[in-house]
Amino acid sequence: MLDLAIIGAGPAGLTAAIYAKRKGLSLAIFDSGSSGGKLNEIVVLENYPGFVSIKGLELAEKLREQLTNLNVEIKEFCKVKEILKEENGFKIVADCGKVSAKSVIIATGTAHRKLNAKGSEQFEGKGISYCATCDGPLHAGKDVAVIGGGNSGAMNALYLSKICNRVYLIEYMPKLKCEEAYLRKLKDANVKIITNAEVFEFFGKEVLEGLRYRDRVSQKQYELKVSGAFVYIGLKPNSELAKKLGCSLDDKGYIEVDQHMSTNMPGVFAAGDVTGIFQQLIVACAQGAIAAESAYRFLTD
Ligand SMILES: Cc1cc2nc3c(=O)[nH]c(=O)nc-3n(C[C@H](O)[C@H](O)[C@H](O)COP(=O)(O)OP(=O)(O)OC[C@H]3O[C@@H](n4cnc5c(N)ncnc54)[C@H](O)[C@@H]3O)c2cc1C
Incomplete structure (x- = not known):
């Protein structure tokens, strides 16, 4: 039996x-x-201590290198389907096999919220995307929309503005919610900002050809011809495994932890965005470190 399984x-x-x-x-x-994880979706990080600026993909590669150096093999493309409580620990049931471990750290992060608009499901992967760094290059030289004016939406609109013909940044509220640093950059970028707008429909034949939105003040409807729509309207926790195991969740579905990253179940710890605590990279890393230390103490005390 292993000491620890990390999901x-x-x-x-x-x-x-x-x-x-x-x-x-x-x-x-x-x-x-x-x-x-989400590092693969971050164009560039400018708030991670020690780096004035670093690409998300580059930092992910550095982390992988660090694990290779420690002889840790990451079981990739292997989804954990269930965590079962056993007499002396836990059984992890995954796509690529089963392992038993005395303790578990759940670090399953979050999933992108989907837009409740006509055609949203139909055009997912056919123009609608949740990752501009992954799919943006497919729309080079074309017109695209980014939906959601928070930090993620603003960052990705800026990224797309460098490769696409025109970028529409569509926000439901009267003002963008992103940080001042992004607002300053957006002013000089090839991005058309549309606020107070509710996207209600995506259309096209085989692939996405455009979207329709309603101005929430005038109630007038507008149509934009775009080949890509990148949706950044928030995140929801991947906490189903934890819930099934018996971990307490808060009212938004995030795993409840104490300052040691302990859940209500002895031997089960949680870390990162799935705890819902200030969802930033530095916090996720710090929580991962605390969870590992707590698992060590649980196993050795
Ligand atoms: C577009 C965007 C821009 C961002 N920009 C910044 C920024 O500039 N600065 C900053 O500090 N933070 C930023 N963040 C936030 C940062 O990326 C997250 O806080 C961080 O990635 C959280 O790490 P995590 O390990 O908790 O979760 P994640 O990065 O979400 O990783 C969770 C992992 O768990 C895996 N997983 C889920 N379920 C299962 C399962 N059942 N079995 C096996 N594996 C599973 C997923 O595949 C994923 O790889 C940004 C996020 C986004 C989306």
Whole structure:
């Protein structure tokens, strides 16, 4: 039986793995996709200490290197389907097999919220995307829309403005919610900002050809011809596994933890965005480190 199973190889899970391995714990770390989590979606980070600016993909690669150096193999494209409580620990049931472990860190992050608009499901992967760094280059030289004017929306609109012909940044509220630093950059970029707008329909034949929105003040309807729509309207926790296991969740579905990243279940810890605490990279990494330290104490005290 392993000492520790880590579910999710985003920044929180990867950091937990670094700390746990350096403490001498035997471990397995799983990810349903490729490791790095949301780092793979971040164009450029400008608020991570030690780097004036670093690409998300580059930081993900550095984290992977660090794990390779510690001889930790990441089980990628291996979704954990269930965590079962056993007499002396837990059984992790994943796509690529089963392992038993005495403790678990759940670092499953969040998923993008989907827009409740006609055609939203139909055009997902056919023009509608949640990752501009992944799919933006497919729309080089074309017109695209970014939906959601928070930090993620603003950052990705700026990224797309460098490769696309025209970028519409559509916000439901009267003002963009992003930080001042993004507002300053947006002023000089090739981005048309549309506020007070409710996107209610995506249209096209085989692939996305455009969207329709309603001005929330005048109630007038407008149509934009776009080949891509990048949706950044918030996140929801990937906490179903934790819930099924018996972990307490808060009213928004985030896993409840104390300052040691302990859940209500002995031997089960949680870290990163899935705890809902200030969803930033530095916090996810810090929580991963604390969770690994707490798992070590749980196993050795
Ligand atoms: C567009 C965007 C821009 C951002 N910009 C910044 C920024 O500039 N600065 C900053 O500090 N933060 C930024 N963030 C936030 C930052 O990316 C997150 O806080 C951080 O990635 C959280 O790490 P995490 O490990 O908790 O979760 P995630 O990064 O979401 O990783 C969770 C991992 O768990 C995996 N997983 C989920 N369910 C399962 C399962 N059942 N089995 C196996 N694996 C599973 C997922 O595949 C994923 O790889 C940004 C986020 C986004 C989306």
